[in-house]
Amino acid sequence: AQSVTQLDSQVPVFEEAPVELRCNYSSSVSVYLFWYVQYPNQGLQLLLKYLSGSTLVKGINGFEAEFNKSQTSFHLRKPSVHISDTAEYFCAVSEADSWGKLQFGAGTQVVVTP
């Protein structure tokens, strides 16, 4: 069975500083990896996804993530955050030969302050 661990429940960061959100997963088969963002009182929105190919994936709003198969990680980064990046971020995994069931991490709350 697959599992997803987000190592930080909350990450405070100053505006214009870089941020990294860590995600590790476990699975016995090939996986697809996703990062979703949830702004206050809104639904989840896809930031980026890794399906295959280049291990560095670029998403919306200046975010990127790198898939590391040997470390079973998919960390999310942004070089310079804005106040508007304050949100909860979820890492999710689905098995490549599955019907699409997403296994989510517990989430990381990012709070950006001036």
Place this chain on the structure above:
Amino acid sequence: GAGVSQSPSNKVTEKGKDVELRCDPISGHTALYWYRQRLGQGLEFLIYFQGNSAPDKSGLPSDRFSAERTGESVSTLTIQRTQQEDSAVYLCASSLGLAGSNEQFFGPGTRLTVL
């Protein structure tokens, strides 16, 4: 409407009452999913529908939970005899089809509070 919609946005009910939550998927999306998000936790899969196939109910936490979907349109999630531990945000998502690579588009959720 371009996105997934859910109603009601908020529901407060008394323990023991039944509730019904509604989800309108994106038009043309054949797959529909229900998740539960408890406070401070990630999303927990409940059930999915794909076209006219039998739904996968493996994530439903008890027999008090049931869901229906008519064809490729609206879905309803029903919780009977609600308990306080049912308090959560219930999220619906839809996608073009069942595949691990397909993006799931989420609705804004229904916040259920059981008193």
